[in-house]
Amino acid sequence: MRLMTRSSKIRRADRPDGPSVRDARRGGTIVYTIAAILTLAGLADATYLTVQFLSGETAVCGGSADCFRVLGSAYARLGPVPVAGLGLLAYFAAFSLATFAAFGYAAARRFFPLLIWAMFVVTLWFLFVQTFLLHAFCRYCLFSAAIVFLLTGLVVAAPRQSD
Secondary structure: OOOOOHHHOOOHHHOOOOHHHHHHHHHHHHHHHHHHHHHHHHHHHHHHHHHHHHHOOOOOOOOOHHHHHHHOOHHHEEOOEEHHHHHHHHHHHHHHHHHHHHOOOHHHHHHHHHHHHHHHHHHHHHHHHHHHHHOOOOHHHHHHHHHHHHHHHHHHHOOOOOO
């Protein structure tokens, strides 16, 4: 048994690597892991719509005329490129950055929020288009918007870490 004097006792919270720093790292890892999982759902959604567009097939919208109107509109493509393809790239980049951030890469932790905020702004634009210009909603687009809103919430709630 080791005797400790009062002056030699250091509270765990006073240590530089104490619970607050370790808990922030663990919290960040959890947030980025959840973000990576969410981006996989967005990646699947965007991949499905991109493949449907490129193959010339009609997306299965459950008989919703609104869905067909949105996916067939001029807003669903940028020239010959489907907007869903750009979403696929964005979700892949977000997945990659979230994965690297979960493993502690500082650059990924810096760029991930920037990408998510950009995706959030684009999502707001497309929600505006569906609501006020097309007066129609696509369930795949709304699913993607929900994912982006959740990712934005994670970015806002993520513990800040000094690099």
